[in-house]
Amino acid sequence: MAHVPQVKIPATYIRGGTSKGVFFRREDLPARAREPGAARDALLLRVIGSPDPYAKQIDGMGGATSSTSKTVIVDRSARDGHDVDYLFGQVSIDSAFVDWSGNCGNLSAAVGPFAISNGLVDPARVPRDGVAVVRIWQANIGKTIVAHVPMTNGEVQETGDFELDGVTFPAAEVQLEFMDPAAEEEGAGGSMFPTGNLVDDLEVPGLGTLKATMINAGIPTIFVNAEAIGYKGTELQDAINGDPKALAMFESLRAHGAVRMGLIKSIDEAAKRQHTPKIAFVAKPVGYTASSGKPVAAGDVDLLVRALSMGKLHHAMMGTAAVAIGTAAAIPGTLVNLAAGGGERQAVRFGHPSGTLRVGAEAVKVEGEWSVAKAIMSRSARVLMEGWVRVPGDSF
Incomplete structure (x- = not known):
């Protein structure tokens, strides 16, 4: 042979x-x-x-x-x-x-x-x-x-x-x-907010109607409030990745959001588009212990964010999702901005499962449309x- x-x-x-x-x-x-x-x-x-x-x-x-x-x-x-x-x-x-x-x-x-x-x-x-x-x-x-x-x-x-x-x-x-x-995704018309709204009512079977900020920035991302889906925003990976019902719920939420954003035409297409959009949930600052054992105090961060990638809670934060977080935080009225205390800001520090991360972005509104010239963050x-x-x- x-x-x-x-x-x-x-x-x-x-x-x-x-x-x-x-x-x-x-x-x-x-x-x-x-x-x-x-x-x-x-x-x-x-x-x-x-x-x-x-x-x-x-x-x-x-x-x-x-x-x-x-x-x-x-x-x-x-x-x-x-x-x-x-x-x-x-x-x-x-x-x-x-x-x-x-x-x-x-x-x-x-x-x-x-x-x-x-x-x-x-x-x-x-x-x-x-x-x-x-x-x-x-x-x-x-x-x-x-x-x-x-x-x-x-x-x-x-x-x-x-x-x-x-x-x-x-x-x-x-x-x-x-x-x-702001990502120029097919079906989204290049708009930062493809639905035209900073916050939408997103109907998801089995969950009901949730407030959601759906944004194209860095990567298409759907943000919901942690408390609306039964979480605190302090969760680590094991709390979600070991729960099949929770993972199915997040995938359903992601799929229905993708349809609403115009990224797919039916929820059946979501299985062939696993990388985008991302799904994340936000909460106001409270103290927690990161996965490394490092304490994160409420005063160390402006808000808490947890995000899923490829169907699992990410161990830290995707860089593109961090861009979405920084951009949304800079725009008054989004769920991310409200979780961070509202108002105008040029940078935000958020808590994730592994610790904290700072990302900067400056938003301006021109002729009724929000835009961000750039988002900045450091990696290695x-x-x-x-x-x-x-x-x-x-x-x-």
């Missing part, structure tokens, strides 16, 4: 923010996987180890959570004013599906460092010491991200004393600017391993 040998593909395994992913230069991918399509999806599924009915991804690079089942493709950009194009693929764990519908804000922090280290940025734009400014075209959502990457002795600086809740060890700070973060990134990944030659 003939056996097909494995194929070696240059790749880098990187932690970006509170996520991990396998990064590729587009030019290093096998020719048939450089363009969108079945071959590319099949390759990335096999790299990550999906679909896996055991939900462990033992035979791949994935870590069996939404935060670690991720892939990134980076290429030199032909777009004016940009250095690189960044494409993100969220790989399903238990089904043969790669979701290309949104960005990963956490891995965005690793794109600039990866691009510099892999020769994708004009060397003339990279200082030997100081901060390199990398302009990134986020191809999934058609938005610009500006990464400020520290450089030391001609190399990307990865070590440092910047601490990020949800990441065990300190590293170098990478500041990200998400420019004009570190290369964990580089070399080649191997996949069976007949797997894609």
Whole structure:
């Protein structure tokens, strides 16, 4: 019996923010996987180890959570004013599906460092010491991200004393600017609030009618009040991820919100759009103990937020959802803004399961429409391993 040998593909395994992913230069991918399509999806599924009915991804690079089942493709950009194009693929764990519908804000922090280290940025734009400014075209959502990457002795600086809740060890700070973060989603008309309202009455069978803020910023996100669905906003992962009824409730809420936002036409389509929209719940500040054992006092934060990613409560906060939180907090009258005490604000610090995070955004209202020029937050990134990944030659 003939056996097909494995194929070696240059790749880098990187932690970006509170996520991990396998990064590729587009030019290093096998020719048939450089363009969108079945071959590319099949390759990335096999790299990550999906679909896996055991939900462990033992035979791949994935870590069996939404935060670690991720892939990134980076290429030199032909777009004016940009250095690189960044494409993100969220790989399903238990089904043969790669979701290309949104960005990963956490891995965005690793794109600039990866691009510099892999020769994708004009060397003339990279200082030997100081901060390199990398302009990134986020191809999934058609938005610009500006990464400020520290450089030391001609190399990307990865070590440092910047601490990020949800990441065990300190590293170098990478500041990200998400420019004009209102997502231009199909069916949403490019509007920050696709329904035209800051708060909607969202009817969900089995739950009744809930107040909801549905926003396109960073990533399409549906916010509801914690108390309206029986929570306090202090929950950690085990309180929700071990409760099948709760997970089903959140998925129903997410699906009905997606229809209302115009992202899908029927709730049946939600299963094929797992990455977006996100569902989150907010509450006013109270003290709690983070998953690390660190105490978070009510006075440490402006509000509490918990968010689900790929059907499970996230261990910290998705970077794109943090952009949505910062944007919504800056707009008086949204549920996020009201949970933070209302009024105008240019930054917000929120509590999540692993601790706290600060994100800044400035909103302005022009001719009755809200807009945000940019949202700003800091993450960190570190290369964990580089070399080649191997996949069976007949797997894609």
